Amino acid sequence: MTATTTFRERLYVTWWIWPLPLLAAALLAAEVHMGFPGVRSWLPYVILLPLTAALIAKMGSTKVEVADGELRAGDAHIPLELLGDVEIIAPEDRRRAMGRELDPAAFVVHRGWVKPLVRVRVNDPEDPTPYWVISTRRPDELAAAIKS
Template structure:
């Protein structure tokens, strides 16, 4: 599911894949929706919903897991954003039981968030750039200790 130490300059890499136990429910819902349309129309329109809805659902689930977290080349990359490591401050692991508070009432609206609900641990990385209005990054990761070690090294 994740790779580490890919090259000499890459110290951490992880893709936030959707876990397999999440896939069946959306695919079942798409299949039921296609069956509803199938029952109402004869001919080509009866099988066309299966041909469109099931692959479309699979692609959407796959795209939800396309977020990458990486520390390489002196930068932290999370999702589509990147920041040099020398602009980062304190790094804190947020335990799964504290996730609700950290992502709810304690979350700063200006924070940059790469969160996936199926990945429980979070890492909060403070931003020390005076020109950046973002106070911190909140990143989901399955291996928070390895991410913290990569950022601090």
């Protein structure tokens, strides 16, 4: 973390999501094992279980950061001086904010396992994006970092 970083968060996948995909991968490997007995019967386990774990870990590699005068969410970044109002969306209002109230031109970094959201208006007349919607576990800290 650099000296100018005021907020950093990784939207990792919570522990309770891991068992179901790993179980599905193990069942799929068992199906292949039953269809191809013999020397190569261990191969689906060696391939599918680590591949599933790697995919779950990749899903949790998204970073949200306010550093060096920019807001970074995933691969995108925008200077803080181009940002306007910051609104914290409570978990109970998430469905409405991501549904009928969502502008199709909005930039969204949403992870279903992270409930709170932050909506940040974009004040750049050349940018067609009206606002960013970002999942975060610490919405108050992110809003404060953007405003400061």
